[in-house]
Amino acid sequence: MRVAVTGGLGRIGRAVGAELAAHGHETVPVDVAPMRAQEPGYRRADLRELWQAVDALDGVDAVVHLAATGVPDSHTLHSDLAEGATFTANTTSTYNVFQAAAVHGVKRVVWASSETVLGPPFRIGGPTHLPLDEDHPVRPETSYALSKATGEGLAHHFAHCHAMTLVALRFSVVMDRTDYAALPEYWARPERGRWNLWSYVDLDDVAMSCRLALTADVEGATALMIAAPDTLSDRPTAELLETLGEGAKLTTRPLGAFESLQCSAKARELLGRRPARSWRDAYAG
Ligand SMILES: NC(=O)c1ccc[n+]([C@@H]2O[C@H](COP(=O)([O-])OP(=O)(O)OC[C@H]3O[C@@H](n4cnc5c(N)ncnc54)[C@H](O)[C@@H]3O)[C@@H](O)[C@H]2O)c1
Numbered sequence: 684m685r686v687a688v689t690g691g692l693g694r695i696g697r698a699v700g701a702e703l704a705a706h707g708h709e710t711v712p713v714d715v716a717p718m719r720a721q722e723p724g725y726r727r728a729d730l731r732e733l734w735q736a737v738d739a740l741d742g743v744d745a746v747v748h749l750a751a752t753g754v755p756d757s758h759t760l761h762s763d764l765a766e767g768a769t770f771t772a773n774t775t776s777t778y779n780v781f782q783a784a785a786v787h788g789v790k791r792v793v794w795a796s797s798e799t800v801l802g803p804p805f806r807i808g809g810p811t812h813l814p815l816d817e818d819h820p821v822r823p824e825t826s827y828a829l830s831k832a833t834g835e836g837l838a839h840h841f842a843h844c845h846a847m848t849l850v851a852l853r854f855s856v857v858m859d860r861t862d863y864a865a866l867p868e869y870w871a872r873p874e875r876g877r878w879n880l881w882s883y884v885d886l887d888d889v890a891m892s893c894r895l896a897l898t899a900d901v902e903g904a905t906a907l908m909i910a911a912p913d914t915l916s917d918r919p920t921a922e923l924l925e926t927l928g929e930g931a932k933l934t935t936r937p938l939g940a941f942e943s944l945q946c947s948a949k950a951r952e953l954l955g956r957r958p959a960r961s962w963r964d965a966y967a968g
Contacts, residue, residue, distance in 0.1 A: 686897065687711045687740050689730060689780055690749030692722070695795065695857060695889055699747055702890035708897075713739045714750065730776035736783035743787070747893050748780045748794035753827040766826035773830035778837055785845040793896040796835055796851035796906060798945060799828035804878035813924070813933045814946040815880065816908060838904035848903060850896040852889075855879065855910035855945055859886040863965040870917045873926065880944035881914040881923055885960045895954040907953065910945035913961050920944065 686703055690696040691712025700710045712722050715729045728739035730750050740746060753769035777794065784792050801815050802808065802822045811820060823829040831853075838849035856879060869875055876882075892909050916923055920938050924930040938944075950956045 684744045684897065685709045685711065685742065686745045686747060687713050687726075687743040688747045688749065689713045689739075689776075690751065690795075691725070692716045692718070693749060695854075695886065695893075696747075696749045698886050698890040699749065699893045702887075702894050703747075706894060708894075711739075711743055730779050731772055733779045733782060736776075736779035737786055740780070740783045740787050740789065743789060745791040745897050746780060746784050746789055746793070747897070748777065748792055750776055750780070751795065751830070753830075770826035770830045770833075773827070774833050774837075777830070777834040781837055781841045781847075781849065785841060785847065790847050791897060792838075792841075792847060792849045793893050794834065794838075794849065794851055795831075796853045797828060797831045798853050798855045798879055798882065798908070798910065799823060799825065800832045800835065800853060800906075803828075803880070809927070809929070810880075810933060812935050813880070813930065814935075814938070814942070814944045816946040817906060817949050835904070835906050838906075842902075842904040848901060849905070850899065850901060851904070851906040852892055852896060852909045852950075853906055854889055855882040855884045855908075856915075857886050857889055858883045858915070858962065860965055863962045866915070866917075866962060866966075869915065873916060873918060873923070876915055876923075877926065881916045882910045882943055882945040883915045883962070884909055884911050885958065885962075887960055888956075888958045891959060892950065892954060892956055895956055899954045901953055905953070907950040908945055908947045909950055909956075910943050910947050911958055911961055912943055912947070913941045913963065914943050915962060916941075 692714040728735040823832045
Protein backbone atom coordinates (compact mmCIF):
# COMPACT_ATOMS: atom_id res chain seq x y z
CA MET A 684 0.00 0.00 0.00
CA ARG A 685 1.24 3.54 -0.78
CA VAL A 686 0.55 5.60 2.34
CA ALA A 687 0.89 9.37 2.76
CA VAL A 688 2.00 10.24 6.29
CA THR A 689 1.27 13.89 7.06
CA GLY A 690 3.49 15.32 9.76
CA GLY A 691 5.88 12.71 8.39
CA LEU A 692 8.97 14.55 9.69
CA GLY A 693 7.56 14.79 13.22
CA ARG A 694 8.22 12.50 16.15
CA ILE A 695 5.30 10.14 15.57
CA GLY A 696 5.45 10.55 11.78
CA ARG A 697 8.99 9.18 11.64
CA ALA A 698 8.05 6.19 13.81
CA VAL A 699 4.98 5.49 11.66
CA GLY A 700 7.08 5.75 8.49
CA ALA A 701 9.54 3.19 9.87
CA GLU A 702 6.74 0.87 11.03
CA LEU A 703 5.00 0.97 7.64
CA ALA A 704 8.24 0.42 5.75
CA ALA A 705 9.07 -2.55 8.00
CA HIS A 706 5.75 -4.10 6.98
CA GLY A 707 6.25 -3.66 3.24
CA HIS A 708 4.33 -0.42 2.66
CA GLU A 709 5.60 2.50 0.63
CA THR A 710 5.38 5.74 2.61
CA VAL A 711 5.09 9.28 1.28
CA PRO A 712 6.07 11.70 4.08
CA VAL A 713 4.21 15.03 3.80
CA ASP A 714 5.30 17.94 5.99
CA VAL A 715 5.67 21.70 5.99
CA ALA A 716 9.19 21.47 7.43
CA PRO A 717 12.16 21.87 5.12
CA MET A 718 13.64 18.45 4.47
CA ARG A 719 16.42 17.96 7.00
CA ALA A 720 17.70 14.65 5.75
CA GLN A 721 17.33 12.59 2.62
CA GLU A 722 13.74 11.38 2.92
CA PRO A 723 12.62 9.16 0.05
CA GLY A 724 9.42 10.38 -1.60
CA TYR A 725 9.17 13.50 0.59
CA ARG A 726 6.51 16.04 -0.42
CA ARG A 727 6.65 19.44 1.18
CA ALA A 728 3.21 21.00 1.74
CA ASP A 729 1.51 23.43 4.06
CA LEU A 730 -1.72 21.57 4.73
CA ARG A 731 -3.50 24.77 5.77
CA GLU A 732 -3.85 25.29 2.00
CA LEU A 733 -6.31 22.94 0.30
CA TRP A 734 -4.53 22.94 -3.05
CA GLN A 735 -1.28 21.91 -1.38
CA ALA A 736 -3.06 19.08 0.41
CA VAL A 737 -4.62 17.94 -2.88
CA ASP A 738 -1.20 17.93 -4.61
CA ALA A 739 0.42 16.13 -1.68
CA LEU A 740 -2.05 13.24 -1.63
CA ASP A 741 -1.97 12.53 -5.36
CA GLY A 742 -1.52 8.83 -6.13
CA VAL A 743 -1.71 7.39 -2.62
CA ASP A 744 -3.91 4.51 -1.43
CA ALA A 745 -4.38 5.65 2.18
CA VAL A 746 -3.44 8.47 4.54
CA VAL A 747 -2.09 8.64 8.07
CA HIS A 748 -2.77 12.24 9.09
CA LEU A 749 -0.53 13.38 11.95
CA ALA A 750 0.32 16.98 11.01
CA ALA A 751 -0.76 19.38 13.75
CA THR A 752 0.51 22.16 15.89
CA GLY A 753 0.19 22.95 19.57
CA VAL A 754 0.14 20.91 22.71
CA PRO A 755 -2.54 20.72 25.41
CA ASP A 756 -0.61 23.27 27.42
CA SER A 757 -2.44 24.76 30.39
CA HIS A 758 -0.35 27.93 30.03
CA THR A 759 -2.19 28.74 26.81
CA LEU A 760 -5.66 28.19 28.27
CA HIS A 761 -6.31 31.91 28.65
CA SER A 762 -4.07 33.09 25.85
CA ASP A 763 -6.72 33.75 23.25
CA LEU A 764 -4.37 34.40 20.35
CA ALA A 765 -2.35 31.23 20.77
CA GLU A 766 -5.54 29.23 21.28
CA GLY A 767 -7.13 30.66 18.14
CA ALA A 768 -4.08 29.97 16.02
CA THR A 769 -3.89 26.36 17.20
CA PHE A 770 -7.58 25.77 16.57
CA THR A 771 -7.57 27.37 13.13
CA ALA A 772 -4.39 25.65 11.92
CA ASN A 773 -5.37 22.17 13.07
CA THR A 774 -9.00 22.32 12.03
CA THR A 775 -8.18 23.74 8.60
CA SER A 776 -5.40 21.20 7.98
CA THR A 777 -7.60 18.30 9.04
CA TYR A 778 -10.48 19.47 6.83
CA ASN A 779 -8.07 19.90 3.90
CA VAL A 780 -6.53 16.45 4.33
CA PHE A 781 -9.96 14.79 4.52
CA GLN A 782 -11.18 16.80 1.51
CA ALA A 783 -8.01 16.05 -0.51
CA ALA A 784 -8.45 12.33 0.27
CA ALA A 785 -12.07 12.59 -0.97
CA VAL A 786 -10.94 14.35 -4.17
CA HIS A 787 -8.53 11.48 -4.92
CA GLY A 788 -11.03 8.75 -3.99
CA VAL A 789 -8.87 7.62 -1.04
CA LYS A 790 -11.16 5.58 1.18
CA ARG A 791 -9.08 5.13 4.36
CA VAL A 792 -7.72 7.88 6.61
CA VAL A 793 -6.16 7.10 9.99
CA TRP A 794 -5.53 10.25 11.98
CA ALA A 795 -4.29 11.58 15.30
CA SER A 796 -6.96 12.75 17.68
CA SER A 797 -6.12 13.07 21.37
CA GLU A 798 -7.10 11.97 24.87
CA THR A 799 -7.76 15.68 25.52
CA VAL A 800 -11.11 15.54 23.67
CA LEU A 801 -12.53 13.94 26.83
CA GLY A 802 -11.53 16.75 29.18
CA PRO A 803 -7.86 16.65 30.23
CA PRO A 804 -6.56 18.81 31.90
CA PHE A 805 -9.95 18.74 33.72
CA ARG A 806 -9.61 22.31 34.96
CA ILE A 807 -13.26 23.12 34.33
CA GLY A 808 -14.96 19.80 35.04
CA GLY A 809 -13.89 16.30 36.09
CA PRO A 810 -14.52 13.01 34.32
CA THR A 811 -18.04 11.57 34.40
CA HIS A 812 -16.74 8.02 34.84
CA LEU A 813 -13.47 6.09 35.02
CA PRO A 814 -11.66 4.62 33.29
CA LEU A 815 -12.15 7.07 30.42
CA ASP A 816 -13.46 5.24 27.36
CA GLU A 817 -15.32 5.90 24.11
CA ASP A 818 -18.62 6.26 26.03
CA HIS A 819 -17.29 9.29 27.95
CA PRO A 820 -18.71 12.63 26.74
CA VAL A 821 -16.49 14.74 24.49
CA ARG A 822 -15.68 17.87 26.54
CA PRO A 823 -12.59 19.67 25.21
CA GLU A 824 -11.15 22.36 27.51
CA THR A 825 -8.39 23.80 25.30
CA SER A 826 -8.53 24.87 21.70
CA TYR A 827 -5.98 22.16 20.83
CA ALA A 828 -8.51 19.67 22.21
CA LEU A 829 -11.34 21.49 20.47
CA SER A 830 -9.50 21.21 17.14
CA LYS A 831 -9.29 17.43 17.65
CA ALA A 832 -12.95 17.16 18.66
CA THR A 833 -13.90 19.23 15.61
CA GLY A 834 -11.81 16.87 13.49
CA GLU A 835 -13.86 13.97 14.85
CA GLY A 836 -17.00 15.84 13.76
CA LEU A 837 -15.54 16.46 10.31
CA ALA A 838 -14.74 12.76 10.03
CA HIS A 839 -18.44 11.89 10.39
CA HIS A 840 -19.25 14.25 7.51
CA PHE A 841 -16.66 12.66 5.20
CA ALA A 842 -17.73 9.14 6.14
CA HIS A 843 -21.35 10.03 5.40
CA CYS A 844 -20.85 12.04 2.19
CA HIS A 845 -17.89 10.19 0.63
CA ALA A 846 -18.27 6.63 1.96
CA MET A 847 -14.83 6.93 3.56
CA THR A 848 -13.46 5.14 6.62
CA LEU A 849 -11.77 7.53 9.06
CA VAL A 850 -10.17 6.11 12.20
CA ALA A 851 -9.39 8.70 14.90
CA LEU A 852 -6.75 7.47 17.33
CA ARG A 853 -7.05 9.35 20.62
CA PHE A 854 -3.43 9.11 21.72
CA SER A 855 -2.47 9.62 25.31
CA VAL A 856 0.89 11.34 26.00
CA VAL A 857 3.41 9.63 23.76
CA MET A 858 6.59 8.42 25.48
CA ASP A 859 9.61 6.47 24.37
CA ARG A 860 12.63 4.82 25.92
CA THR A 861 14.50 8.10 26.35
CA ASP A 862 11.54 9.66 28.23
CA TYR A 863 11.35 6.79 30.70
CA ALA A 864 14.74 7.77 32.19
CA ALA A 865 13.09 10.92 33.68
CA LEU A 866 10.34 9.01 35.46
CA PRO A 867 11.80 9.16 39.02
CA GLU A 868 11.34 12.95 38.86
CA TYR A 869 7.70 12.45 37.77
CA TRP A 870 7.08 9.97 40.58
CA ALA A 871 8.40 12.44 43.15
CA ARG A 872 5.56 14.83 42.26
CA PRO A 873 2.49 12.67 41.64
CA GLU A 874 0.27 15.74 41.14
CA ARG A 875 2.10 16.28 37.83
CA GLY A 876 0.27 13.38 36.22
CA ARG A 877 -3.16 14.24 37.52
CA TRP A 878 -4.11 16.37 34.46
CA ASN A 879 -4.36 13.29 32.22
CA LEU A 880 -4.92 10.68 34.93
CA TRP A 881 -1.28 9.48 34.84
CA SER A 882 -1.76 7.98 31.37
CA TYR A 883 0.75 7.51 28.55
CA VAL A 884 1.34 5.41 25.47
CA ASP A 885 4.60 4.05 24.09
CA LEU A 886 5.75 5.43 20.72
CA ASP A 887 6.14 1.94 19.19
CA ASP A 888 2.59 1.16 20.24
CA VAL A 889 1.36 4.36 18.57
CA ALA A 890 3.12 3.45 15.32
CA MET A 891 1.69 -0.08 15.43
CA SER A 892 -1.81 1.29 16.08
CA CYS A 893 -1.58 3.52 12.99
CA ARG A 894 -0.49 0.57 10.84
CA LEU A 895 -3.21 -1.75 12.15
CA ALA A 896 -5.89 0.92 11.71
CA LEU A 897 -5.07 1.14 7.99
CA THR A 898 -6.46 -2.35 7.41
CA ALA A 899 -8.77 -2.89 10.42
CA ASP A 900 -12.24 -4.21 9.67
CA VAL A 901 -14.11 -0.98 10.47
CA GLU A 902 -16.33 1.35 8.47
CA GLY A 903 -17.35 4.99 8.73
CA ALA A 904 -15.95 7.34 11.38
CA THR A 905 -14.58 5.65 14.48
CA ALA A 906 -12.68 7.08 17.46
CA LEU A 907 -10.51 4.86 19.64
CA MET A 908 -8.68 5.46 22.93
CA ILE A 909 -4.97 4.63 22.57
CA ALA A 910 -3.26 4.41 25.96
CA ALA A 911 -0.92 1.96 27.67
CA PRO A 912 -2.69 -0.60 29.87
CA ASP A 913 -0.79 0.66 32.95
CA THR A 914 -0.33 4.14 34.44
CA LEU A 915 2.93 6.05 34.36
CA SER A 916 2.94 6.19 38.15
CA ASP A 917 4.82 4.00 40.63
CA ARG A 918 1.80 4.26 42.96
CA PRO A 919 -1.15 1.85 42.82
CA THR A 920 -4.15 3.09 40.87
CA ALA A 921 -6.35 2.92 43.99
CA GLU A 922 -4.01 5.43 45.68
CA LEU A 923 -4.11 7.74 42.64
CA LEU A 924 -7.92 7.59 42.66
CA GLU A 925 -7.96 8.76 46.28
CA THR A 926 -6.10 11.92 45.28
CA LEU A 927 -8.94 12.69 42.85
CA GLY A 928 -11.40 13.19 45.71
CA GLU A 929 -14.54 11.57 44.34
CA GLY A 930 -12.42 9.54 41.88
CA ALA A 931 -13.01 6.16 43.47
CA LYS A 932 -16.78 6.66 43.26
CA LEU A 933 -16.51 7.21 39.50
CA THR A 934 -15.07 3.79 38.65
CA THR A 935 -17.36 1.56 36.60
CA ARG A 936 -15.55 -1.69 37.45
CA PRO A 937 -12.78 -3.06 39.66
CA LEU A 938 -9.33 -1.99 38.42
CA GLY A 939 -6.01 -3.83 38.43
CA ALA A 940 -3.24 -2.73 40.81
CA PHE A 941 -1.54 -0.37 38.31
CA GLU A 942 -4.26 -0.33 35.64
CA SER A 943 -4.61 2.76 33.49
CA LEU A 944 -7.51 5.16 34.03
CA GLN A 945 -7.88 5.28 30.25
CA CYS A 946 -9.33 2.12 28.72
CA SER A 947 -8.20 0.96 25.25
CA ALA A 948 -10.28 -2.23 25.12
CA LYS A 949 -12.12 -1.10 21.97
CA ALA A 950 -8.81 -0.58 20.12
CA ARG A 951 -7.69 -4.02 21.28
CA GLU A 952 -10.87 -5.51 19.87
CA LEU A 953 -11.07 -3.58 16.57
CA LEU A 954 -7.37 -3.28 15.71
CA GLY A 955 -6.12 -6.47 17.34
CA ARG A 956 -3.74 -4.09 19.12
CA ARG A 957 -1.52 -5.61 21.76
CA PRO A 958 0.66 -2.96 23.42
CA ALA A 959 4.31 -3.77 22.77
CA ARG A 960 6.03 -2.04 25.66
CA SER A 961 5.49 -0.55 29.13
CA TRP A 962 7.85 1.79 30.99
CA ARG A 963 8.15 -1.10 33.42
CA ASP A 964 10.12 -3.10 30.82
CA ALA A 965 12.75 -0.33 30.73
CA TYR A 966 13.12 -0.56 34.53
CA ALA A 967 13.08 -4.35 34.61
CA GLY A 968 16.66 -4.24 33.38
N1 LIG B 1 3.07 13.58 21.06
C1 LIG B 1 2.01 13.36 21.82
O1 LIG B 1 2.12 13.11 23.05
C2 LIG B 1 0.62 13.37 21.21
C3 LIG B 1 -0.48 13.00 21.99
C4 LIG B 1 -1.76 13.01 21.42
C5 LIG B 1 -1.90 13.36 20.08
N2 LIG B 1 -0.81 13.73 19.34
C6 LIG B 1 -0.99 14.11 17.95
O2 LIG B 1 -0.16 13.28 17.13
C7 LIG B 1 0.25 14.01 15.98
C8 LIG B 1 1.76 13.95 15.80
O3 LIG B 1 2.38 14.45 16.99
P1 LIG B 1 3.98 14.55 17.13
O4 LIG B 1 4.25 14.37 18.59
O5 LIG B 1 4.66 13.68 16.14
O6 LIG B 1 4.19 16.09 16.77
P2 LIG B 1 5.43 16.77 16.06
O7 LIG B 1 5.32 18.22 16.38
O8 LIG B 1 6.70 16.06 16.38
O9 LIG B 1 5.11 16.56 14.52
C9 LIG B 1 4.09 17.26 13.85
C10 LIG B 1 4.56 17.48 12.43
O10 LIG B 1 3.50 18.14 11.72
C11 LIG B 1 4.08 19.09 10.86
N3 LIG B 1 3.10 20.15 10.55
C12 LIG B 1 2.56 21.04 11.42
N4 LIG B 1 1.75 21.88 10.77
C13 LIG B 1 1.77 21.49 9.45
C14 LIG B 1 1.14 21.99 8.28
N5 LIG B 1 0.34 23.06 8.32
N6 LIG B 1 1.37 21.34 7.11
C15 LIG B 1 2.20 20.27 7.06
N7 LIG B 1 2.84 19.77 8.14
C16 LIG B 1 2.63 20.39 9.31
C17 LIG B 1 5.27 19.65 11.64
O11 LIG B 1 6.24 20.25 10.79
C18 LIG B 1 5.79 18.40 12.33
O12 LIG B 1 6.84 17.75 11.59
C19 LIG B 1 -0.31 15.41 16.14
O13 LIG B 1 -1.53 15.49 15.43
C20 LIG B 1 -0.56 15.53 17.63
O14 LIG B 1 -1.58 16.47 17.90
C21 LIG B 1 0.45 13.74 19.87
